[in-house]
Amino acid sequence: MLGKTYDGQDCSIAGALEAVGERWTLLIVRDAFYGVRRFNDFQAHLDIPKAVLSDRLNGLVEDGILVRTPDPAHAGRHLYELTDSGRELWPVIHALLVWGGKHRRPNSRVFRHGACGTRLSDTGRCETCDVTPRPEELVSERRRGYQPTRTDPVSQVLRTPHRMLEPIET
Amino acid sequence: MLGKTYDGQDCSIAGALEAVGERWTLLIVRDAFYGVRRFNDFQAHLDIPKAVLSDRLNGLVEDGILVRTPDPAHAGRHLYELTDSGRELWPVIHALLVWGGKHRRPNSRVFRHGACGTRLSDTGRCETCDVTPRPEELVSERRRGYQPTRTDPVSQVLRTPHRMLEPIET
DNA sequence: TGTGATGGTTCAATGATCGAACCGAGGCTA
DNA sequence: TAGCCTCGGTTCGATCATTGAACCATCACA
Secondary structure: OOOOOOOOOOOHHHHHHHHHOOOOHHHHHHHHHHOOOOHHHHHHHHOOOHHHHHHHHHHHHHOOOEEEEEOOOOOOOEEEEEOHHHHOOHHHHHHHHHHHHHHOOOOOEEEEEOOOOOEOOOOOOEOOOOEOOOHHHEEEEEOOOOOOOOOOHHHHHOOOOEEOOOOOOO | OOOOOOOOOOOHHHHHHHHHOOOOHHHHHHHHHHOOOOHHHHHHHHOOOHHHHHHHHHHHHHOOOEEEEEOOOOOOOEEEEEOHHHHOOHHHHHHHHHHHHHHOOOOOEEEEEOOOOOEOOOOOOEOOOOEOOOHHHEEEEEOOOOOOOOOOHHHHHOOOOEEOOOOOOO
């Protein structure tokens, strides 16, 4: 056995990792939450080889995590957007972000509950409203004092406060 | 750039994935939560090539997610256990388990808050006690009606109710 | 003293990822 | 309308990662 599956594993974690466990996949999903939708924007933001990006996007579409729709502004092009199933990956992304921010490198952004402005707790809850907001209800903004290093257009757009899942304009 | 890093990425998610994003790594961490501690038990439960298991265990120890300690019962052998930093990966594991259970294959086990017996919610909370328990406070048991497929000794032991992080005996 | 289990390492074959080059469809410009 | 650019890919050879099998040293036990 080689490759992306974990055949013998009788486990839903292994099942999840078969869908999103390959290199780059969760970073693509992260960008989709940030509102990235176009092939070129994913590529500019991730520095990923185009062949791999193409392969991952196809896989995510096959697995029902992204949908490919025609781009109304550009004939022949596509937009990639999270499905409901893909949006349910938010707890995975958020948990990785919290752990990475604490143990690997500081977070570049913070998340607030759009309804009240409270910063999300490490468990993904809004303690003010006592709920776990869905990602659509969150606003992402640059963390105060954070020194960005990336200069691509997507990174620049993402530094301004931005509602999650709302398409970005580059 | 090839391999396990995401050099250009100015992001804590990428940082987390550099530590736990390689193939097999999160399944090893999962098993560590279940109480697996010995090289052979990881191998029997995961069907992973020994060379890869060795590489991943060394990486996890280097990154401070596992500690390698001498096995008091067997001179010359080691035990691998989660550090505090490793235990903080529980929300990641749990989020993957919930998503995989819903969208990929049914969960084989359920988690209860040891203090009150309530099943954990999808957000990882105990709604009875209104807390997010740490993994040490959880008990894992086989889900009713679930038909297991694996026959290795580790899988068999893990079918009996079991407190998380408590070492298993094979 | 031999035998088996454990916890690895080494190796050749294969698969996955890489960067660079190429390419067709549309749009813009002159 | 000819030429050029951008976008969204595909193709290619080179390199890195993963695999299963074989090998090996240590320890326990008979």
